[in-house]
Structures are given as structure tokens and as C-alpha cells.
Amino acid sequence: MPSQPSKELECFDNPSPERDFTIRIKIPEFTCLCPKTGQPDFAIIHIEYIADKLCVELKSLKMYMWSFREEGAFHEKVANDMLSDLIGATQPRFMRVTAEFYVRGGIYTTVIAEHQADNWTAPIPVQLP
DSSP states (O other): OOOOOOSOOOEEEOSOTTSOOEEEEEEEEEEEEOTTTOOEEEEEEEEEEEOSSEEEOHHHHHHHHHTTTTOBOOHHHHHHHHHHHHHHHHOOSEEEEEEEEEEETTEEEEEEEEEEOTTOOOOOOOOOO
């Protein structure tokens, strides 16, 4: 197989570090394993961030997401591990990871984990008429 799962996240230089702009990534085919039953859990992962100096490279992100496929982890751990790993790789001004897990036993789970750099203040949104 030419590609393999990997926990290594590659980055590239932010092309506009002088500006706050939002990067939104949607990963609709995330899978991991339930740590209690070993059955697959399915989720949509949303990543939103404001880069500082670095942006995450998407192919490496794809391989990173794939690396969870054979791991057993609670939903809360999945979202927080992703946030920690992405912060470690990119050092963003702001980042939010939202993990929307599909129904299991009649229960939907959504986990939202956020990070904000100490020296960054969110801009006030513009409200257009």
C-alpha cells in the first residue's frame, strides 16, 4: 500500500501571517474504535483555526486522521488529542476541534475543544445589514 497512517503532521508557512483569517476543514469520514466494544465509531471532524506562522498540510492531516482507525478511544479523548497534536504542530492563534459522532445506542455525542494563544485577542465580527 503506497500510503500509511501517520501521527506526523506536516506544516507550511502561513502565506498571510499579517492577517487573521479563518481556515475551516471538514473531515466527514473519520473512524476510530469504541474502547469498550471494539466496534467502529464514525464522526465528522470540524477543524477551525486562525494560523500564526504555520498552516497544517492537508495530506499529512489525512494520514493523521487515518491513524485513529485502529485505536480505541473515548470521544472526549479523540477531540482533545487532536487539538493538542494540532496545536503542537502549528501553534495557532486560535483553534477549535469539533467532533460530531454519529448515533450509538440512541445517543449522539459532540465534543468541542478550543485553544486560544495567550497573546491573541479575537477580532470583533463585522455585522453587515
